[in-house]
Amino acid sequence: MRPPRKELYPSMIELAETTPEQSAELERRARARMLAGAALMASGVERLNSATPDEDLTAMKEAAERTREGVVQFESGVATLQALANDTAPRDIALAWFRTNMGLLPPADARNPHGFIGLTAFHYFTMLVLAVVTATLIWMNFSKMRRAQTLVARLTGGAQSAVTPAAPVVSLAQPAQVPPNATDTPSKPNSWTGLLRVARIFEETSNVRTLRLVDLTGNELPFRHLPGQFVTFTVKPIDQTIRRSYTIASSPTRRDYCEVTIKREEKGTVSSFLHHVHEGDTLQVTGPSGIFTFIGEGANSIVLISGGVGITPMMSVLRFLTDRSWAGDIFFVHGCKSDQDVIYQQELEYLQRRYPNLHLTIAANEVASAGWTHSRGSITQELLAQAVPHIQTRRIHLCGPPGMMAAMKSTLAEMGVPADQIKSEVFIGRERPVGAADGASGLSPAAPTAVPAETAAPPGVAVATFARSKRTALMPPNKTVLEAAEDIGVNIEYSCRVGVCGLCKVKLLSGAVTMDVQEGLSAQDKEDSIILACQAKSAADVSVDA
Numbered sequence: 149m150r151p152p153r154k155e156l157y158p159s160m161i162e163l164a165e166t167t168p169e170q171s172a173e174l175e176r177r178a179r180a181r182m183l184a185g186a187a188l189m190a191s192g193v194e195r196l197n198s199a200t201p202d203e204d205l206t207a208m209k210e211a212a213e214r215t216r217e218g219v220v221q222f223e224s225g226v227a228t229l230q231a232l233a234n235d236t237a238p239r240d241i242a243l244a245w246f247r248t249n250m251g252l253l254p255p256a257d258a259r260n261p262h263g264f265i266g267l268t269a270f271h272y273f274t275m276l277v278l279a280v281v282t283a284t285l286i287w288m289n290f291s292k293m294r295r296a297q298t299l300v301a302r303l304t305g306g307a308q309s310a311v312t313p314a315a316p317v318v319s320l321a322q323p324a325q326v327p328p329n330a331t332d333t334p335s336k337p338n339s340w341t342g343l344l345r346v347a348r349i350f351e352e353t354s355n356v357r358t359l360r361l362v363d364l365t366g367n368e369l370p371f372r373h374l375p376g377q378f379v380t381f382t383v384k385p386i387d388q389t390i391r392r393s394y395t396i397a398s399s400p401t402r403r404d405y406c407e408v409t410i411k412r413e414e415k416g417t418v419s420s421f422l423h424h425v426h427e428g429d430t431l432q433v434t435g436p437s438g439i440f441t442f443i444g445e446g447a448n449s450i451v452l453i454s455g456g457v458g459i460t461p462m463m464s465v466l467r468f469l470t471d472r473s474w475a476g477d478i479f480f481v482h483g484c485k486s487d488q489d490v491i492y493q494q495e496l497e498y499l500q501r502r503y504p505n506l507h508l509t510i511a512a513n514e515v516a517s518a519g520w521t522h523s524r525g526s527i528t529q530e531l532l533a534q535a536v537p538h539i540q541t542r543r544i545h546l547c548g549p550p551g552m553m554a555a556m557k558s559t560l561a562e563m564g565v566p567a568d569q570i571k572s573e574v575f576i577g578r579e580r581p582v583g584a585a586d587g588a589s590g591l592s593p594a595a596p597t598a599v600p601a602e603t604a605a606p607p608g609v610a611v612a613t614f615a616r617s618k619r620t621a622l623m624p625p626n627k628t629v630l631e632a633a634e635d636i637g638v639n640i641e642y643s644c645r646v647g648v649c650g651l652c653k654v655k656l657l658s659g660a661v662t663m664d665v666q667e668g669l670s671a672q673d674k675e676d677s678i679i680l681a682c683q684a685k686s687a688a689d690v691s692v693d694a
């Protein structure tokens with residue numbers, strides 16, 4: 149157990165007796181310590197809850213550490229209050245505390261222990277906290293095992309189930325057997341959900357701002373991300389819950405905060421909402437997610453091409469690589485509407501001065517300022533050839549508005565860049581068509597489309613079985629698994645709905661699906677029969693783990 153923070157006890161050692169003012173001050177500090185300790189314990193347990201299902205051992209260790217630190221702080225506050233109530237001299241309070249922490253027996257108490265077998269109230273309190281944490285962990289483990297058992301039993305036909313597919317299913321590789329990782333959750337990396345506080349707001353341009361988000365208790369961020377990943381905000385701007393994804397523009401090397409940079413879209417629901425939050429507000433965050441990442445491995449140079457707010461993943465990569473003193477060449481090519489719209493301009497220029505391996509090119513279509521030293525116009529083939537020598541041999545990351553991305557891809561193809569050297573991410577998201585039910589938003593599901601498994605589906609209409617929820621829904625050929633789930637109120641997380649963000653990954657248990665876009669899936673996901681619910685359609689019955 150760690151000793152308490154230094155300020156309280158060392159100062160008490162010097163006080164043989166207390167005046168009423170000193171007692172009041174000691175009491176105030178003890179209560180502050182108890183409050184801080186309780187907050188630490190709460191955040192530790194919360195962190196433990198989110199880390200345990202993913203078996204994230206590092207996070208679990210940190211959570212246990214945080215809880216322990218909270219107990220120590222709380223305990224020290226209680227000890228002080230108790231001693232003040234007993235009129236004990238401050239020096240004796242401090243000495244007693246040090247003895248306890250160093251495992252020394254207090255001379256008087258060793259002979260005359262108080263309480264049952266010599267335990268004090270502090271011991272009881274610590275034991276209570278540890279018992280609650282242990283019970284929570286055991287309960288979580290048991291419920292996980294129970295879910296696994298139920299699923300395995302259902303898949304092997306060993307348990308009665310209401311979820312028998314109405315018609316023979318088109319089989320995966322292993323039809324009526326237990327899939328090798330039937331109980332694995334899809335590889336949603338480290339998906340943490342909780343509240344973060346807006347600590348600082350930086351206005352970048354007239355319609356772009358950066359929110360710096362921090363842990364509520366002032367500790368390190370409760371998750372770890374890779375450069376290029378994004379988080380998803382769940383907000384309720386009016387009376388409907390909405391989710392939108394925003395790339396973490398800061399570097400993972402900064403453990404105390406993450407920053408998102410948001411462009412306010414004309415009539416954009418969530419971006420406008422986020423342009424009205426204030427420092428001190430809290431936001432519900434899920435993440436991190438995404439595979440549009442680069443950590444300096446697998447290539448000895450990198451070309452980062454962005455347009456507009458598509459600069460955010462590039463900035464995270466750049467900040468990470470420069471923080472880590474990566475030795476490879478970084479070609480940073482950014483295009484924007486006007487010289488007034490360049491996000492992070494000063495920081496980019498500063499980094500260019502400090503890192504000779506950073507080659508910066510900024511192109512603005514409209515230039516108003518006389519002091520503009522960068523390029524004018526769009527990112528053309530000529531500009532690229534000049535900015536990035538031997539571009540055909542380099543790994544390229546591309547992000548920007550859809551039009552710019554399409555133009556860039558054909559320019560790069562003309563320049564002889566193989567398509568598999570280009571990684572890209574689109575920022576567009578899509579909401580469900582107006583009038584459609586939205587299970588995730590908490591609106592009432594359109595019940596009539598839910599069918600009992602025994603009911604035969606009309607010809608040409610497949611049945612989607614949501615195995616974990618024990619529900620089935622009709623799924624006409626033009627309907628996705630996500631939409632079918634929403635029809636009956638089965639909750640599958642989602643954000644972009646265009647196959648990019650990967651939040652709606654689910655495991656396909658039986659059947660086969662087609663997906664127009666699969667950008668959100670890794671090679672491993674595909675091997676593990678993970679599908680994107682927002683893209684998956686099928687002409688035949690399917691069963692998924694949701």
Ligand SMILES: Cc1cc2nc3c(=O)[nH]c(=O)nc-3n(C[C@H](O)[C@H](O)[C@H](O)COP(=O)(O)OP(=O)(O)OC[C@H]3O[C@@H](n4cnc5c(N)ncnc54)[C@H](O)[C@@H]3O)c2cc1C
Pocket residue numbers: 378392393394395396408409410411412413414415416417418419420438457460461573574575576577644648649
């Ligand atoms: C993986 C990923 C990462 C992303 N990262 C970022 C990022 O770092 N920074 C960033 O700014 N964005 C980012 N986005 C985009 C972001 O998620 C949102 O899509 C964007 O902010 C728009 O959301 P919104 O709710 O404000 O707009 P929505 O309400 O969804 O509107 C979308 C578009 O439709 C238009 N529109 C809406 N209502 C109307 C109407 N009545 N009439 C006419 N037009 C209308 C809006 O102008 C807007 O352009 C990312 C998206 C993804 C998928």
